[in-house]
Amino acid sequence: MYKYTQEQLDSMKKVEATRQERLNNLFARMSADEKQKVLKENHPDYIDSAYEELKVGPNKGGKVLHELADLLQGRSRVLDMDLDLTKPDYDVDVLVIGGGGSGSCAAIEADNAGAKVMMVTKLRIGDANTMMAEGGIQAADKPNDSPAIHYLDAFGGGHFAAKPELLYKLVNDAPDCIKWLNELGVMFDKDKDGTMITTHGGGTSRKRMHACKDYSGAEIMRTLRDEVLNRGIPVVDFTSAIELIKDVEGKVAGAVLLNMETKEIKIARAKTVVIATGGAGRLHYQGFPTSNHYGATADGLVLGYRAGAKLLYADTLQYHPTGVAEPTQIFGALVTEKVRSLGAQLVNKDGEAFVYSLETRDVTASSIIRECRQRDNGIKTTDGEGVWLDTPMIEMIGGEGTIEKRIPAMLRMFGKYGIDIRKEPILVYPTLHYQNGGLDISADGMTTNVPNLFVAGEAVGGIHGRNRLMGNSLLDIIVFGRNAGKSVGKVYKNVELKELTLDHVKAFDKELKDAGLNPTKLSPQLLPNYTIQKDI
Amino acid sequence: MEKMVNVFLFGKKYEVPASLTIMTAMEYAGYQLVRGCGCRNGFCGACATIYRIKGDKELKACLACQTQVEDNMYVATLPFFPLVKQVYDIEKVTPSQQIMMQLYPEIYACIGCNACTKSCTQDLNVMQYIAYAQRGDHEKCAEESFDCVMCGVCSSRCPAGISHPQVAELSRRIYGKYIAPETQHLLDRVKEIEDGKYVELIETLMNKPIEELKELYNNREIEK
Numbered sequence: 001m002y003k004y005t006q007e008q009l010d011s012m013k014k015v016e017a018t019r020q021e022r023l024n025n026l027f028a029r030m031s032a033d034e035k036q037k038v039l040k041e042n043h044p045d046y047i048d049s050a051y052e053e054l055k056v057g058p059n060k061g062g063k064v065l066h067e068l069a070d071l072l073q074g075r076s077r078v079l080d081m082d083l084d085l086t087k088p089d090y091d092v093d094v095l096v097i098g099g100g101g102s103g104s105c106a107a108i109e110a111d112n113a114g115a116k117v118m119m120v121t122k123l124r125i126g127d128a129n130t131m132m133a134e135g136g137i138q139a140a141d142k143p144n145d146s147p148a149i150h151y152l153d154a155f156g157g158g159h160f161a162a163k164p165e166l167l168y169k170l171v172n173d174a175p176d177c178i179k180w181l182n183e184l185g186v187m188f189d190k191d192k193d194g195t196m197i198t199t200h201g202g203g204t205s206r207k208r209m210h211a212c213k214d215y216s217g218a219e220i221m222r223t224l225r226d227e228v229l230n231r232g233i234p235v236v237d238f239t240s241a242i243e244l245i246k247d248v249e250g251k252v253a254g255a256v257l258l259n260m261e262t263k264e265i266k267i268a269r270a271k272t273v274v275i276a277t278g279g280a281g282r283l284h285y286q287g288f289p290t291s292n293h294y295g296a297t298a299d300g301l302v303l304g305y306r307a308g309a310k311l312l313y314a315d316t317l318q319y320h321p322t323g324v325a326e327p328t329q330i331f332g333a334l335v336t337e338k339v340r341s342l343g344a345q346l347v348n349k350d351g352e353a354f355v356y357s358l359e360t361r362d363v364t365a366s367s368i369i370r371e372c373r374q375r376d377n378g379i380k381t382t383d384g385e386g387v388w389l390d391t392p393m394i395e396m397i398g399g400e401g402t403i404e405k406r407i408p409a410m411l412r413m414f415g416k417y418g419i420d421i422r423k424e425p426i427l428v429y430p431t432l433h434y435q436n437g438g439l440d441i442s443a444d445g446m447t448t449n450v451p452n453l454f455v456a457g458e459a460v461g462g463i464h465g466r467n468r469l470m471g472n473s474l475l476d477i478i479v480f481g482r483n484a485g486k487s488v489g490k491v492y493k494n495v496e497l498k499e500l501t502l503d504h505v506k507a508f509d510k511e512l513k514d515a516g517l518n519p520t521k522l523s524p525q526l527l528p529n530y531t532i533q534k535d536i
Numbered sequence: 537m538e539k540m541v542n543v544f545l546f547g548k549k550y551e552v553p554a555s556l557t558i559m560t561a562m563e564y565a566g567y568q569l570v571r572g573c574g575c576r577n578g579f580c581g582a583c584a585t586i587y588r589i590k591g592d593k594e595l596k597a598c599l600a601c602q603t604q605v606e607d608n609m610y611v612a613t614l615p616f617f618p619l620v621k622q623v624y625d626i627e628k629v630t631p632s633q634q635i636m637m638q639l640y641p642e643i644y645a646c647i648g649c650n651a652c653t654k655s656c657t658q659d660l661n662v663m664q665y666i667a668y669a670q671r672g673d674h675e676k677c678a679e680e681s682f683d684c685v686m687c688g689v690c691s692s693r694c695p696a697g698i699s700h701p702q703v704a705e706l707s708r709r710i711y712g713k714y715i716a717p718e719t720q721h722l723l724d725r726v727k728e729i730e731d732g733k734y735v736e737l738i739e740t741l742m743n744k745p746i747e748e749l750k751e752l753y754n755n756r757e758i759e760k
């Protein structure tokens with residue numbers, strides 16, 4: 001049994017007392033106006049003081065969070081290096097930066113097209129946000145559903161801001177991507193007759209969430225990794241890209257690579273580059289804990305920005321409504337939305353429901369913040385505060401055994417600390433989860449203004465608009481990862497590289513100085529620092 | 537005052553808060569991690585760790601990011617283990633027992649010591665899933681091994697030199713591709729899309745003014 005405080009235990013009793021009643025009377029959905037209000041008053045994206053204006057670069061005048069501004073306008077490591085670009089250590093057709101799901105898909109498709117591909121990744125292939133996705137992946141493949149309905153759900157959920165041509169691709173290619181994964185051997189949850197077991201996610205109007213228990217991302221990632229290795233695609237691990245290289249004509253032409261352990265520098269020359277570096281949770285925007293992996297530090301955005309690529313919606317982040325609030329050892333870790341899809345409700349300290357469980361993520365997260373900050377109905381925790389997520393309801397609805405069968409990772413994660421989620425509710429609070437914005441691309445995956453620079457996955461901005469629905473990100477990394485791989489597989493054939501240069505980095509640095517900035521912080525960030533700084 | 541405990545990282549003693557995990561304790565002690573740290577949340581298997589509590593005979597294995605420190609814990613991380621992964625073409629393998637014999641013959645040298653199961657950081661029945669693999673029962677092997685994070689601790693303890701996580705990966709892919717029932721509604725939908733059935737529908741939506749889309753969105757029918 002976990003050592004809850006007396007206050008927490010008393011509150012837990014109230015949750016139990018109202019359970020049956022809440023099960024019978026679902027909390028009503030919000031109207032459009034109510035949603036606007038709760039977002040404006042509570043969502044971290046609306047806190048002006050957290051933002052600043054960019055002084056240089058393609059998005060000059062646009063606003064981003066301070067933490068990102070510091071990096072976008074940070075100091076490049078290569079300025080202090082004396083590099084010979086004429087003798088590259090690697091020479092390839094396609095350089096994929098990032099060994100997560102989108103990078104792996106791009107590598108596989110480029111390999112299919114006959115290109116000489118190389119993948120570099122900061123940690124190991126698969127040490128990535130993709131590995132951690134629990135809930136599932138959307139695709140409109142049931143008879144009562146269609147890509148058009150999927151389009152409307154995603155467009156509305158993203159506040160009508162998605163780039164239509166990207167969203168079109170996302171929903172229209174979705175079923176084919178599920179089929180592709182299935183044929184690679186991904187074990188989707190299916191009924192005996194082969195029908196996919198699908199559920200709702202926040203903001204879906206049809207049950208189109210496909211899953212592999214609550215190891216959906218892990219099952220997809222390990223299959224993709226196995227496939228990359230089977231194909232003999234070289235994976236240079238523990239190696240980060242720290243700057244993009246261009247040729248004298250302004251086309252992207254490779255990257256400067258840093259060995260994370262030995263600090264050795266290598267030069268990769270490449271006819272095309274795919275940025276697949278994922279998200280930014282480890283920047284801990286506005287002090288939030290995060291659900292992201294260790295290497296999620298927005299590097300791709302910095303690399304692209306310095307090379308002249310535009311950002312889209314980089315000011316909007318997703319705070320997942322249910323990060324772990326207690327126990328402290330796993331503070332900020334994700335409690336998958338599937339827990340709510342299966343019937344668990346959000347409940348305040350008095351045992352009252354306060355929001356319909358499956359509103360879109362931004363609305364749900366804002367409602368939790370309101371419940372705690374405005375209404376003082378939260379429960380104190382070791383690291384702050386939280387609300388209850390009433391997990392025992394899942395088995396009242398789905399029957400005994402549902403939790404073990406459908407969300408085993410959750411059962412295990414809490415079980416390690418003596419909490420049996422089948423019997424007791426858990427404490428949750430929003431956690432920094434997903435980078436909604438990123439580099440601006442066209443439907444072929446290429447950045448809108450840097451030739452031969454492609455982007456896929458969470459590093460892209462615009463696919464989802466200003467908020468993303470659960471299950472559409474795993475989908476986007478497959479759709480746009482493959483798409484980028486297919487595009488570079490064609491493009492590289494007609495690329496002739498000229499002399500390589502890092503002049504754009506020097507020019508960017510000059511711009512910084514001209515704007516009165518003299519940054520000392522090195523960027524990209526690469527890894528967070530959680531050690532206690534000891535100066536020697 | 538926060539309660540403190542003594543942990544021995546690679547044999548050296550550090551005093552750390554008792555509430556930390558092994559991973560955060562290492563950081564507290566001053567290690568800036570590169571290897572041995574991936575997802576920080578129990579999914580990637582990067583942080584395999586072996587430990588012994590002083591005076592205890594038993595050697596334990598765990599994921600450093602998922603395990604709280606204890607007093608007098610002697611910790612050694614296992615950030616890499618040389619697993620053997622055989623290369624194969626998923627399009628050409630057959631869902632048979634032969635494939636195991638060809639690619640991973642060492643599984644038939646299992647001596648049944650059960651050290652793999654005892655050391656599994658996910659509490660899986662590893663020896664059992666290897667037994668299923670031996671018989672070519674890919675379905676059961678896939679099911680039993682499903683929660684594997686491929687940390688490699690089992691293999692580090694195996695006297696027969698088996699790379700259990702890789703054997704299981706092969707079985708899962710074979711099951712997912714060849715044995716799990718086909719999904720007809722998926723094949724149908726993919727065909728419809730190839731035939732361009734939804735192009736017009738989506739394009740009509742794309743061309744509507746935002747106000748109209750808002751109307752549609754706010755009043756859309758939601759499946760129960």
Ligand SMILES: Cc1cc2nc3c(=O)[nH]c(=O)nc-3n(C[C@H](O)[C@H](O)[C@H](O)COP(=O)(O)OP(=O)(O)OC[C@H]3O[C@@H](n4cnc5c(N)ncnc54)[C@H](O)[C@@H]3O)c2cc1C
Pocket residue numbers: 097098099100101102103120121122123124125126127128129130131132133134135136137138216217239240241242276277278279291292293295296297299300334433434456457458459470471472473474475477524526
């Ligand atoms: C806990 C969690 C649960 C989630 N659940 C779901 C879900 O249920 N459904 C859903 O659709 N989505 C979910 N998501 C979101 C989704 O998993 C991610 O958005 C998606 O997998 C990102 O894939 P990616 O390939 O773009 O990035 P990643 O998978 O993060 O891969 C990026 C890779 O690039 C590497 N890298 C970074 N910088 C550099 C550099 N400078 N040089 C070299 N390599 C670098 C990283 O280390 C990493 O390996 C979840 C995310 C998290 C964190």
Ligand code: FES
Pocket residue numbers: 572573574575576577578579580581582583599600601602685
């Ligand atoms: S760091 Fe991924 S399992 Fe521990």
